Amino acid sequence: MFSKKIPFYFFYLFLFFSFEKIYSQQSYEDLRSRYEAKNENDSTALKGINLYLQKAKRENNLTEQIQGYRDATFFSPDKGTKLKYADSAIAIAKKTDNKELTSTVYLLKGSLYYFYYKNYQSALAEYLKAYQYSKDSKDDYLTYKIIYQMGLVKSYLGYYHEAIEHFKESISYFEAKTKGDYHPNALYNAQKGYLNSLHQLAVCYKNTQDYKKADSIINIGLHISSKSTDFSLEKAYFLKCKGISEFNHKNYNASRNFLLQALPVLNKNEDFYWSSVSDFYIGKNYLSLGKEDFAIKQFEKVDSIFQKRKFIVPELLENYHFLIKYYQKKKNVEKELEYSKKLLKADSIFSKDFNYLSARIHKDYDKQILEESKTKLEARNKLNIGTIILLVSVLILLAILAWRFYNNAQSIKLKYHELEKKLQQQTKPVLPSYENITNYGKSVLSEDIFMDLQNKLKEFEATGNFKENGLTIDQLATTFRTNKSYLSQYINDVKGMNFSKYLSTLRINYITKLMYENPQYLRLKIQGLANECGISSRQNFSDLFLEINNIRPTDFIKQRRKELEEGKISGSAGS
Template sequence: MIILPRLYLLIITLFLCEFVYAQNENLSDYYLIQRKYENRLENDSTVVPLVNVFIKKAKSEKNYEKLFLGYKDALLFSPDPSIKLKYADSVISVARLTKDESMLSNAYMNKGVVYYFNLKQYNLALDQYLIAYKLGENGKDLFHKNRLRYHIGIVKSYIGYYKEALTEFKAANQFFEGQTKLDIHPNLMFNYQRGYYNSLHQMAICYRNLGNFKAADSIVTLGLMETYKNVDYRQEYAYFQKEKGINRYYQNDFRKAVSMLNGSIGPLVAVDDFATLSIIFSYVGKAELKIGNTDKAINYFKKVDSIFNKHTFMVPELRSMYEVLINYYRTKGQQDDAIYYTQQLVKADKKINKDFLYLSSNVHREYDAKKLLKEQSKSIRDKHLTLFIAVLLFLIGLIFIIFRTIHKRRKSKLSTFSKEENDMKGNHRIEIDKETEMHILGRLDEFEKKHEFTQEGISLKELAGKFEISHSYLSQVINEHKGVPFKRYMIELKIGYITEKLLNDSKYLKYTTEALSKECGIPSRSNFSKWFFEINGIRPTTFIKNRSETLEIPQEKHQIS
């Protein structure tokens, strides 16, 4: 009587074991493929055939989640950046099929990383990051959010917003460090550890550029200690060694700087980090110059120029070496070389200015402003949560008043600022033939090239009259092709024009805010300051101060006639 229940129990147990084993066997097919390459180094092309087996299986089974992972692995192990971009697009396509916004956000961020790390095309990288940010804003994947925050910080650091970048890096670093203290899978631990070291490295860069060498040196020393002789983090060790060398340069220990900087080169050549190599070569060149080894310095500066020619990578701290090269060849009487490097300096300035205008405007408008509003909203909710019941009736009355006021203001503002935009909403879109549309775009292009937008007070109807077209047609074309209403279009043209003048013509740095607003056709100084900050993310006075300090120009203000 006792044997029978035991027999049943044995049969049930064997059945369950077989069922679980069958499930594990089915699931492990992908794992068995991935296990063959999961510990291989990034950009190892010999792994790609194995990854293709993984991808083929996922395709045949229409397993989009596995296909997503397969394409991400292919992106990781393909050494050619152009192939990486193709796989990045495949990751995005598969993510769309899953209809999972968090996966799609992750896919766009990965494409941004290719643009940033492999191609150093910061404008294109930022575009992908901002799409990823919008898609993942309400997601729960904290690793993805902090990784994205890190990359937004990279863009801010690149355009010189070191204080803002430092805030992003500190937050990401705190998260990654916290995760490294947990008992998790080795692969996850590796990702968190790299996130911790990379954000630590970027914090050191920010502190250095902010002039806080003590904080930078402290971070670098910590990074070197933690990554020393660790084969998994050779690249990270090289980054800290590079920063240590730069700090030695600023401490006037030039020979030690050369030694440490040269020691960091190998691992970074292995991953083709040409951007960091440019920084290293420039500082080795400057250190050799201080030591008195001019010919060695020139050779290192030429390496930076070679990278600029190949990858169009340029940051403000590299441009001064062109002045050294120009003077060097002028002194030697080699005018052709001096002219060549003068032309390179012009190209470098153009690249820096173009990147600054695009990146500063977009990172402020699409990331900082929205993030600030979200944080303010959360702060207000948290602050009033405990007082909610006591002040409920008061808040209801207050909210009613506020909404009524806002409604009136918005109604007034919309009627004066963008009436033409409202006319085109819903079913009011006007059908414009292609020939007319192209004619309007041509006139707008001419209008922009001749800087006619700097005329004060020009209205939509006046411009339409000048173009001899309907103002409704002009309004619709501007909305659809410029992406903004007419008045916003005019503001962006004016601010873009004066920003470019401030970057490229030093005489404008001596103008007062009132003179600058007049120059670009904005009659109100306060509106000019407000719109300049809104578009560039920095006050015009601060912008002028920073630019003047960079060019070493005394700030002597004057008006224009």
């Protein structure tokens, strides 16, 4: 029986290799033409992409491998798989010397974090890497895509005036590319970039309460996006903006109609950011029209999006204010408590990334709660002695905690200013001559070896090669074409420390200078900062930062942010 199946086995094997040979002889353009017209997230394209990647791997064509992985991120319907393909593209790009290509794939990964995960910290980290690789780029389109994406993050963080400048730059670039003798794909990308930049600029103007400028941009965006069905999502964004604008002008029915036109497209594209905002404003319209029960249904819908996505924007905190007040009025203690807890949950999510948002919640809601409690107490007009003792005890405890907090804050401030002074007064160290090293050092190192190591370490520090993760003294000695003993002795004599301490000091000094001079790095998580300077462990980074700078990295970040916000900086740092 087994022998009868053998011919069929060879027959299928023959067919397989025949097809493989056919596909291997096709050009990359031919292979790509089989799937590139399909819609985004269409998994049927992946079969063709696999053939494309197989050809690129056989031919060891790194550029085409990257293109294949980029295509896979576009057509894969699963967001986790998209990230894996992006990581594969990054790994291949690092093997090339093409900085523009590397910048492009980091930008791709940042966009995935932004659009599919709403993970702004991770998105920002990838955008910063993309920016670093694009510094000398001649690809204007890449540069302005990064400018646009950085504007998105700044807008979400609440830095609207900074974001406005980013979007103005991208508008100026993309608008010029929407006309002229360009390839249809280039024209489409430029029009899309232009419309999205207009939308985000309108959002920023609305949040800075410059409604006149916002309305003008919304009308332009609606006019342009309505000309083609290719821009249905962009049109939905402007319809959403128009709906919010009409609400601000107290045209509640018109506002609701615009928002209802936008919602189906936003939901279809799974843009839960703007879907939740649109649902919230529909609720506010119902509330303004006296239809409270309809409004509450909308507000509960917004809450359901938050519970599912674990994502909320600052203006939607008011959503919980409405729900809590409604159930207070209905004397439904269970529901009031439920939404109070959900508000605290939203607070905890915000406080991880945005301290000022957490402070705003406490300012807006705690004050109101205290005032309501005071009214209730006055109405009752009686407090038993146990309650009074408890309140006094709490006040004393709060006073002690406040005093400790004040002392700690003053200590942190002093340590920060000492480090700041050191950063501002940094000068190039004067390297000792061969004559000034120890006698034992001279017995190990000849003057020629000494000078060779001095030149190589100087270049090592200048190029930032110390950021390589997992670097050992053996690896560096091999790179320098010397031995470990010579290198160790030189570092001990000249730097006054062992190799491990020397490497840690270089890395911490490097990242500290970046954090001080570039506010973008203040928004990275501790692990992101550690990765940036070549330290793998978050805890190890924090311990080394404290040991070398005499201040914890989290305290340094808070103090630096505070000084930047208050304008108490020397003017060296830019955004």
